[in-house]
Amino acid sequence: MSWIDIGALEDIPLRGARMVKTPVGCVAIFRTDEAEVFAASNTCPHKNGPLAEGIVHGQKITCPLHNWVFDLNTGQALGADEGQIDTFPVRIDGVRILIDGNAVGKRSAA
Amino acid sequence: MVEILGMSQKLVIIGAGMASGRALEHLFEMAPDAYEVTLFNAEPRGCYNRIMLSPVLSGEKTYQEIVTHDQAWYEANGVTCRFGEKVAKIDRAAKTVTAENGDVLSYDKLIIASGSNPFIIPLPGHDLEGVIAYRDLEDTERMMGLGEGHRAVVIGGGLLGLEAAAGMQARGVDVTVVHIMGHLMERQLDEAAGYLLRKELVSRGINVLVASNSKEIVGENGKVKALRLDNGTELPCDLLVMAVGIRPNTALAKEAGLATGRGIHVDDQMITSDENILALGECVEHDGAIFGLVAPLYDQAKVAAATLLGSDARFVQKDVSTKLKVTGCDLFSAGDFAEGEDREDIVFRDPARGVYKRLVLQDDKLIGAVMYGDTADGNWFFGMIKDGTDVSEMRDTLIFGPAYQGGAAVDPLSAVAALPDDTEICGCNGVCKSQIVTAINGGAEDLGSVRSTTKASASCGTCTSLVEQLLEVTLGDSYAAPAAQPVCGCTDLTHEDVRRLIKSQELKSQAAVWQELGWQTPNGCHVCRPAINFYLLADWPLEYQDDPQSRFINERKHANIQKDGTFSVVPRMWGGITNPNELRAIADAAEKYDVPTVKVTGGQRIDLLGVKGEDLPYIWADLNRAGLVSGHAYSKGLRTVKTCVGTDHCRFGTQDSTGLGIKLEQALWGSWTPHKVKLAVSGCPRNCAEATCKDVGVVCVDSGYQVSVGGAAGMDLKETERLAEAETEQEAIDLTIAFVQLYRENAKYLDRAYKWVAKVGLDWVKEQVVDDLENRQALIERFEISQSIYRKDPWAEHAAEPRAYAPLADLTLEAAE
Numbered sequence: 001m002s003w004i005d006i007g008a009l010e011d012i013p014l015r016g017a018r019m020v021k022t023p024v025g026c027v028a029i030f031r032t033d034e035a036e037v038f039a040a041s042n043t044c045p046h047k048n049g050p051l052a053e054g055i056v057h058g059q060k061i062t063c064p065l066h067n068w069v070f071d072l073n074t075g076q077a078l079g080a081d082e083g084q085i086d087t088f089p090v091r092i093d094g095v096r097i098l099i100d101g102n103a104v105g106k107r108s109a110a
Numbered sequence: 111m112v113e114i115l116g117m118s119q120k121l122v123i124i125g126a127g128m129a130s131g132r133a134l135e136h137l138f139e140m141a142p143d144a145y146e147v148t149l150f151n152a153e154p155r156g157c158y159n160r161i162m163l164s165p166v167l168s169g170e171k172t173y174q175e176i177v178t179h180d181q182a183w184y185e186a187n188g189v190t191c192r193f194g195e196k197v198a199k200i201d202r203a204a205k206t207v208t209a210e211n212g213d214v215l216s217y218d219k220l221i222i223a224s225g226s227n228p229f230i231i232p233l234p235g236h237d238l239e240g241v242i243a244y245r246d247l248e249d250t251e252r253m254m255g256l257g258e259g260h261r262a263v264v265i266g267g268g269l270l271g272l273e274a275a276a277g278m279q280a281r282g283v284d285v286t287v288v289h290i291m292g293h294l295m296e297r298q299l300d301e302a303a304g305y306l307l308r309k310e311l312v313s314r315g316i317n318v319l320v321a322s323n324s325k326e327i328v329g330e331n332g333k334v335k336a337l338r339l340d341n342g343t344e345l346p347c348d349l350l351v352m353a354v355g356i357r358p359n360t361a362l363a364k365e366a367g368l369a370t371g372r373g374i375h376v377d378d379q380m381i382t383s384d385e386n387i388l389a390l391g392e393c394v395e396h397d398g399a400i401f402g403l404v405a406p407l408y409d410q411a412k413v414a415a416a417t418l419l420g421s422d423a424r425f426v427q428k429d430v431s432t433k434l435k436v437t438g439c440d441l442f443s444a445g446d447f448a449e450g451e452d453r454e455d456i457v458f459r460d461p462a463r464g465v466y467k468r469l470v471l472q473d474d475k476l477i478g479a480v481m482y483g484d485t486a487d488g489n490w491f492f493g494m495i496k497d498g499t500d501v502s503e504m505r506d507t508l509i510f511g512p513a514y515q516g517g518a519a520v521d522p523l524s525a526v527a528a529l530p531d532d533t534e535i536c537g538c539n540g541v542c543k544s545q546i547v548t549a550i551n552g553g554a555e556d557l558g559s560v561r562s563t564t565k566a567s568a569s570c571g572t573c574t575s576l577v578e579q580l581l582e583v584t585l586g587d588s589y590a591a592p593a594a595q596p597v598c599g600c601t602d603l604t605h606e607d608v609r610r611l612i613k614s615q616e617l618k619s620q621a622a623v624w625q626e627l628g629w630q631t632p633n634g635c636h637v638c639r640p641a642i643n644f645y646l647l648a649d650w651p652l653e654y655q656d657d658p659q660s661r662f663i664n665e666r667k668h669a670n671i672q673k674d675g676t677f678s679v680v681p682r683m684w685g686g687i688t689n690p691n692e693l694r695a696i697a698d699a700a701e702k703y704d705v706p707t708v709k710v711t712g713g714q715r716i717d718l719l720g721v722k723g724e725d726l727p728y729i730w731a732d733l734n735r736a737g738l739v740s741g742h743a744y745s746k747g748l749r750t751v752k753t754c755v756g757t758d759h760c761r762f763g764t765q766d767s768t769g770l771g772i773k774l775e776q777a778l779w780g781s782w783t784p785h786k787v788k789l790a791v792s793g794c795p796r797n798c799a800e801a802t803c804k805d806v807g808v809v810c811v812d813s814g815y816q817v818s819v820g821g822a823a824g825m826d827l828k829e830t831e832r833l834a835e836a837e838t839e840q841e842a843i844d845l846t847i848a849f850v851q852l853y854r855e856n857a858k859y860l861d862r863a864y865k866w867v868a869k870v871g872l873d874w875v876k877e878q879v880v881d882d883l884e885n886r887q888a889l890i891e892r893f894e895i896s897q898s899i900y901r902k903d904p905w906a907e908h909a910a911e912p913r914a915y916a917p918l919a920d921l922t923l924e925a926a927e
Contacts, residue, residue: 006919015633015659018918029918050675050723053663055636062636064663064671069636104921 001089003098010095012037017052017061022104027088028052029097030072032059038072039090039099045083119218121145121418122207124197124362129391129407130223131157131179136415138187144419147189148215150207153246154194156184161404163250164270164436167277169614170607173247200366202384219386219418222363222374226356226392226402231265235327236352240334244274244353256349258282263337263347265324267294269432271353272311276436279316280615286317286345288324288337298432298443302459302466303482310439310464358393358400373400378424380414390414396425403430405537412540431492431537440481442488445495446470447478458509467509474502487511489573493533526579535580536573541566546577550584557581598637600629605641605858612645618653620646620660634660641859644746644782648854651896664744667915668904669726672719677726679705679718680743681733682779685753685771685791686714695736703729713750713788715741727912730905739903746860747782748789748850751775752800756793756810765810767793770839774808774846780901781893784857784866787850802830805863806846815842819849819875820867828864831872834880848879848886851893 012018012031019042020027026042028051038059042052049065059072069078070085077083089100123130126149137145149156157179165171184191192209199208206216228243230236242249253274256262260283264275267289275285287294293304294311308318323340327350336346358373369375369383373395380388390410392401401407409425416423431444447470458467465483469476469491475498479491490512494501501508531544541564549563560566560577567574582589596602603611608627617623623642624633634642643660658666669677681696700708700718707719721729730740742749751774754760756767771791778787790801791808801807803823807830809816814837821830833849836842849863852875857866867875878885908914 004921006921011913011918013659021917021920021922023922026917047673048675050671053667053671055639055662056659057635057639058632060635065673067636099921101921 001103002101003091003093004101005093005096006099007097008095009035009037009092009097012097015056017054017056019050019052020099020104024086024104026050026052027099027104028061029090029099030056030061032056032072035092037090037092037097039088040070040072040075041085041087043085044068045077045085046081051085118143118146120216121147121219121221122215122217123147123149123221123223124207125223125225125391125393126151126153126155126157126179126191126193127223127225127391128157128160128178128404129225129411130221132408132411133221133223133390133414133418134179134187134189136412137418140415141419142187145219147187149184149189149191149193150195150197150209151191151193152196153248155247156180156191156193158247160246163244163247164273164277166247167250167253167274168280168436169277170610197362200362200387202366202387205386217386219388221414222382222387222389222393223391224359224362224393227359228352229355229357230352231324231354233324233327235329235334238327238329238334238350239332240348241327241350241352244270244351245356249351253278253283253349253351254281256281256283260284260348261346262286262349262351263288263345264351264353265289265337266351266353266355267291267318267320268297268353268355269295271351272307273436274351274353275316276311276314276439279314282616284315284317286319286347287311288322288339288345289318289320290323292321294318294320295441295443298480299441299482300447300468300480302457302468303441303443303480306464306466306482307439307441356392356402358395360393363389363393371395376425378413378426379417380410380425381417388414388417397427399427403432405430405540408539429492429496431488440483440485442481442485443479444488444492445476445478447480453477456505456509469509471501471505474500474505476501476508489537489576492537496534523579523583526576527583535576536564536566539565543580546580547584550581555581555585555589597641598635600631600634600638601627603627608642609645609649609856609858612642612649618646618650620657640665644784644859647782647900648896651899665746667723667726668730668740668742668744668908669721670744674720676720676722678743679721679726679729679733680711680715680741681738682741682775683715684775685751685768687753687768687772688716692736692738695733695738699729699732702732711743711750713743714752715743715750717743724912724916727909727915731909734903734906734909740905742779745782746785747780748775748778748787750788751778752788752790752804754791754793754798756791760793762796763793763810764812765793765815765839767791767799767808767810770808770810770815770842771799773839773843777843777847777897778850780903781850781854781897782900783850783854784859785862787853787863789846803828804830806830806849808842808846813837815839817842817845817849820864820872822862822864824862826864831867833872833876844886844890845879847893848889849875851889851896852878854896855889855892 006020017028017030027039028042030038042050044051044063046068047065049063051061051063053064054062060069062069068081071078075085075087088103091098159176159178162176166173196210197207198210206214208214228245242252262278262283262285264271264287267287275287279285293301294307311318324337325340326338328336328338334350336344338344360370360374363374364370374382374389374393376382376389376394376396380390382389391407413423413425429445454471456469467481470478476494481488529543533543535541535543545564546566549560554560554563567577597605611627617626620642639660640662643657646654647656664670669679671677696716703721703725705718705720709717711717751771753768753771757763787805789806790799790804792799792801793810795809801809803821807818807821814835817834817836818830818832822828834845836845853863
């Protein structure tokens with residue numbers, strides 16, 4: 001893995017999210033707890049809703065357009081909806097957020 | 111025996127408590143004309159559900175909600191009510207009673223249901239002002255009136271004492287409980303469960319002293335000042351509540367020469383030593399026992415009614431179970447749980463969850479159960495105690511409850527379906543499954559009608575979910591789920607419950623709501639979070655800080671998201687009035703940010719559609735410079751006030767409708783509401799501003815302003831209803847603001863005003879806003895306090911922080927390098 005610094009933890013409000021532009025498309029970084037972040041595709045497979053604008057609860061995100069709910073651990077849609085978003089390795093180093101550059105870069109090169 | 115043909119007999123009842131009330135219901139049901147009833151009650155009111163006084167005290171219910179028989183009921187059944195009157199004397203030889211005022215009434219049958227008196231420990235100072243018991247509505251009101259920041263001491267850590275303490279604590283009173291025994295509720299709980307209960311109460315801020323002896327009540331100027339314990343500790347207080355037990359009220363019976371012991375002696379038919387006098391309720395002694403819980407009282411009532419009608423019935427004492435009515439303290443106890451040589455215990459503990467369960471077995475039968483923290487299986491265990499079920503086969507998994515018997519977990523519906531017909535569902539009222547199913551098949555298709563036909567779940571309400579499951583099983587798909595739905599999967603509480611508890615328990619943060627109201631998820635979900643966020647900011651505008659992360663995107667971004675992920679921008683145009691300068695700024699912004707669509711909205715505003723998210727702070731800053739502010743076209747808040755030109759230009763105009771519209775918009779803008787709020791002001795009844803389909807509409811007439819509310823022109827179409835006629839413009843503004851504030855304080859999140867008005871009734875709204883001038887003023891003042899925080903332009907704030915609208919990082923640039 002090649003970890004890339006994408007910003008400070010405090011740039012994302014608690015239970016909020018921010019978007020990162022990557023070669024594989026827009027990736028949303030979710031801050032689910034004081035020191036817990038997840039990264040997943042910003043695009044809802046249903047109608048392309050911007051997931052970084054949704055409501056973060058537990059380790060889940062609700063799409064702002066039609067309330068699809070995804071588990072951020074697996075990327076699986078929950079409840080009656082069927083769908084999947086890509087998830088990406090992300091970690092916290094002190095006060096910084098790092099994402100796996102290979103995971104968000106390689107795919108576009110292919 | 112001689113029957114007087116064609117004439118009903120005279121029945122006099124002393125005491126209108128729950129037992130006699132229930133006896134009357136049975137009597138009228140079986141033979142409505144058999145007796146001419148006169149009902150005396152020392153309390154100045156009829157029958158109410160006394161066991162629900164604690165939820166009234168804590169603010170979870172109102173007194174009106176616990177009234178079981180109202181004036182109309184007594185009238186319909188021809189009961190002569192003598193409320194607030196005591197009976198002074200019974201003359202058994204003459205078969206008369208003498209009222210306090212000297213009236214003499216003859217009876218054919220007399221029922222004594224004089225209840226019990228709270229026991230007051232004769233400590234020095236027990237007669238001081240401010241020393242009360244916890245028995246009736248007056249006591250409850252005394253405690254409710256104490257007010258935040260005052261101090262109270264409760265002597266007695268039993269059921270009633272703890273409910274009193276928790277109720278007052280929920281109202282902000284500083285409460286200390288003094289209990290003489292080593293652990294709380296020792297008659298219902300063992301030591302371990304008592305400890306968990308104490309821990310819970312202490313964590314809520316209630317001071318709990320066990321193994322403590324009261325010595326003296328200290329007073330000042332005839333008023334209670336403190337309680338002194340025998341170890342010298344002094345507990346200052348403004349109110350002292352004694353809840354140490356009850357004594358059957360036998361005075362009248364004793365004077366009349368009836369046989370009494372601890373209570374009035376009755377036989378299995380509820381007849382006293384005089385064949386024409388019956389007694390029931392807390393005043394009686396049957397086979398050596400006296401009664402304080404409601405279930406046996408209701409059994410007695412049934413028997414007494416049968417006896418009055420000459421039919422055969424027998425009162426049999428049964429085991430009873432107990433639940434504490436304190437929200438958040440889940441405990442259950444039933445049967446006998448004292449330790450003994452021939453008894454065995456099965457114990458389960460989960461300290462992290464605060465769960466404790468203990469079953470007591472004797473001869474392979476369950477004889478007692480104590481549960482704390484998780485009481486879901488309580489009724490199942492209670493059923494086995496009552497039935498004397500042999501549990502040797504399931505002993506290994508018994509404590510895990512019915513779900514673990516017979517392998518796979520059973521879903522609740524099939525479990526209910528499998529219950530035998532004679533299973534008791536409602537312990538308070540002794541209603542079994544077959545009665546409920548019969549009622550449902552007879553047309554009782556919702557909880558309310560099952561309650562009114564069978565009484566099931568109509569007392570303490572703990573069996574409500576079982577009754578609902580029976581409805582579901584019996585009616586199948588045709589069962590319409592009750593209107594009172596929980597907010598979401600995170601909680602079992604309804605929106606109404608949550609709003610009430612936020613106010614009564616003074617919950618001022620989301621974390622407090624999740625914790626205190628037992629949320630089942632760590633931090634809510636997309637359904638409850640926006641609702642809770644609104645309730646908190648509406649109820650505690652100064653204390654609570656709005657949480658953008660709990661808002662739908664439109665409100666967080668202060669713009670409407672469109673289906674392609676771009677946004678629309680709508681500047682406010684006060685009352686629909688604009689000018690060349692503003693129009694020029696809008697035109698410039700539209701060009702500068704490549705806005706693809708410019709449209710005039712239905713609310714008399716200009717909408718710039720298709721703005722990119724990251725451009726938002728910049729277009730706002732540009733519009734701000736021209737004096738334009740956010741139009742809140744995205745918010746559950748004040749949207750627009752639409753106007754016509756009124757007297758300024760129109761030859762029909764009767765008042766300055768544009769001016770009033772602008773004033774209203776300037777007063778209301780920025781306020782958050784349960785759903786969007788749209789207003790309009792028309793200058794004459796021709797109503798060009800279409801005011802009569804708005805949330806609030808004002809139609810100007812020669813004599814003033816017609817203010818009407820609750821209109822709709824969306825999914826539903828509905829004309830407004832007249833709230834009031836205002837003579838002056840100021841009055842029209844006041845009425846509007848007070849109405850909006852009432853809506854903010856009471857409505858369910860996402861209920862438009864018309865839905866809310868339909869629920870609470872326009873009459874109630876009028877009482878609050880129109881008739882009660884003091885209340886109208888108070889509503890306006892609370893609205894102003896809230897507006898001191900929220901009447902501001904979000905665009906200006908957000909334009910200063912453009913970084914939040916940009917991507918956190920752009921890795922495409924690095925990749926291109």
